[in-house]
Amino acid sequence: MSKASYDPPSLTGNPTLALVPPGSCQFTDEFKPVPLLERVRVSPTSSVLRFGLPDKSLPLNLSTCACILARAKLPYDAKKDSNKTDKGKDGELEDVIRPYTPISTNELKGCFDLLIKDYGEDGRMSRYMCHDMNVGDEIDFKHIEFNVKIQAPFKQKTICMLVGGTGITPMIQALHAILGDNDASSNVVMLYGNKSSNDILGKSMIDSWAKQFGDQFKVHHVLSNEPEDSDWKGKRGFITRELIEENVPGPEAGDDLIFFICGPPPMYNALSGPRGEDEISGLLKEMGYKKEQVYKF
């Protein structure tokens, strides 16, 4: 059961500082089942899902930034799933495990929110969570040390967020920690790529934060597939060298600058080199940035 489209609390409201150290999360290295409490569609292809927590009196207590792992038993379909990492026999139920990045903060007790893009027939876990799962059904989550990413408070003077689609989820965590902290001195430039204006996840919240924290946070939306005749007045195409040069300090900024990058695999490949590789390649390397100036989520 899904609700009609509206902006859920985790995509509205003010940035909130609610940091806890790594190792405090309610989910540990053993999977625990929790129920889906609510699902709200927030774009033609994405939903915010609210899940209950094992201890309803406490927040999730996830450090910033970090993700969690979801596990569900899903039927294998040889026609659709043969090229994927999960390999089963046709019709057999098998464990599918995927990482997701909560967008709610530790201010919220008893539940947490995920923003999930539905890949439709192409996706296994996303299709299950966004379509097939019903409110009240349970799904397993766990959190391991490997899921702990770069941690707030961040020390760099400038953070440039290079974002595509649901890559916005760790950036929402980071923005809560930066803009919600009166003592944080980092400035943030976000270059946020999406296909069309309908796809911009969390747009009203991100834009309102950019307005509210105008000196500290700037966002530039870039659309690759917006209809020519739409009334979109912002940038079109992809994140380019020119856009980075216009908005971000050069490599000589050294330790004062870091790129946070999160998006689909082709975006990593073009801008920083593959997500799994420690080294950087692509545009940022060509522009002279060093691997220490780039964090791949």
Ligand SMILES: Cc1cc2nc3c(=O)[nH]c(=O)nc-3n(C[C@H](O)[C@H](O)[C@H](O)COP(=O)(O)OP(=O)(O)OC[C@H]3O[C@@H](n4cnc5c(N)ncnc54)[C@H](O)[C@@H]3O)c2cc1C
């Ligand atoms: C650290 C981390 C955090 C993540 N956090 C989130 C999050 O908060 N919200 C969210 O929606 N997703 C997030 N993801 C992606 C998520 O883990 C799954 O990969 C995604 O939901 C697709 O899983 P699936 O089983 O539905 O698709 P699969 O069955 O694994 O793949 C099906 C097809 O979907 C497409 N696809 C899968 N993943 C991507 C992708 N990332 N970009 C473009 N196309 C893709 C491909 O065409 C692929 O062949 C995160 C990934 C990582 C690594």
